[in-house]
Amino acid sequence: MSNYDIIRKKTIEFLKKARDAGCFKHILIPMEIPSKESFSYVLIKDESFLIDASPLPPVNPVQGAKVLSSLTRRGELTGKTAAVMRPCEIRAVIELGKLGQVKLENIVLISIDCPGLLPFSSYTADPEKGKARFEKVIGEWGNDSIRPVCMTCTHFADKAGDIHIGIIENNNDISVIPVNDRGKALLEQCVIPAGKDTGARETKIKKETDKRQENLNKSDDELKNSLQGLNNLDKMFADCIGCYNCMRACPICYCRLCYFNSENIRHEADEYIRRAEAKGSLRFPADTLLFHSGRMTHMSLSCVGCGACEDACPVSIPVARIFQFIARQNQALFAYTPGSDREENIPLVVYKESELEDFEDSH
């Protein structure tokens, strides 16, 4: 049996047991779509569907936080529902919870160690090959066939939910680790022995984190050379067709009406003529950089680097890496790590009376 199948089977066994013990009623989990070409989130009531679930799919066309946001848009869930997702998705769920865009009541968040995801377009070009590549990714715990943004992710083993499923260094088994009191109580309720971090697991995580941090530093250095400055930005976003897929795929861009989709940035013809006359010329689609930089200022504090934007970009602009590069610098202003602490407020809704003096009266 492949690693992929072992993880799948063991996770499903755990979910079944927990469900039978009444820990939750429904399960939201990724599943391969019938055509076997991709994966999708499925809300499961009937146990017969659960055997086909894929807790760790090779690709992720829709970010889990977006799914939970749709699910709870009109109010909280009535029965307990378990949501099995990757750490980045759960971190986005927690950010949306703070923004009131996901109602977290009655949702049991179950995170799982993530070796990375394959780029969506390369997977769908040949799903069979994709599966084989992903099997290797699990075996080697991440290799260079995963998405570039995943290769720089240091949150791959974050215990982000109420319960975490550890698969790193677990000798063909999974370890069900309670993360908070809620998770602990649930595991006790369904009489499932609580796993914990083993030394081997911690060592491996540390080693992988170091490796990815190194990748991240390298990627940052590259971006400093290829992104910064007007000329570079012009080149970087030259292919942008203004489809706004990155914004639509982003779990953090929750606004029902985005400023950049509103009439506020659609102008009379005269206005465009005036701009063309003032500048000498005006390229269309207009305001490309305004859109991207505007989005950065709007969502970067909560950006978890899930890479949904890059998967959705039809012209292969490395948006996820660019946004993460900016996001980390903005998050550093407030020493904020999105999705790490449910009790911590998003920086823009709180303040300190004395802070950010460097930004006052300076140029």
Added chain:
Amino acid sequence: MDTFEPKIVGFLCNWCSYAGADVAGNAKLNVPASFTPLRIMCSSRIDPALILTAYFRGADGILVAGCHPGDCHYEKGNYFARRRFAVTKNTLKALGLDSQRLRLSWISASEGKRFAEVVSEFTEHIKKLGPNPLKETGDL
């Protein structure tokens, strides 16, 4: 470059900084004529997209001015404004753009003199920086 008159867009809060500008005018203080004031109800009303729009359209400088910390008409608007402004300026800096063209200052309703000083000082700073290259860049 001697003839360069920087175009500076000023977002002034209704309760303090705009009133401060009025005081400067009543006192007949010298304020560079190329300064374009825009009255807004509170400095926290300034969405980063407004600053960025002015910047990408070629404004040479952008001033956001509000009440001094602790004096906000809405109690804490300027504290939020400071955080939003920091994110905006930091984003421009991270993109390798002219974050020096952005300034945040607190100017009270009685500080006509301070208003004139801030605008003059900022104008001088922008004169040294030169025109915003985006003024003549086709489009981005």
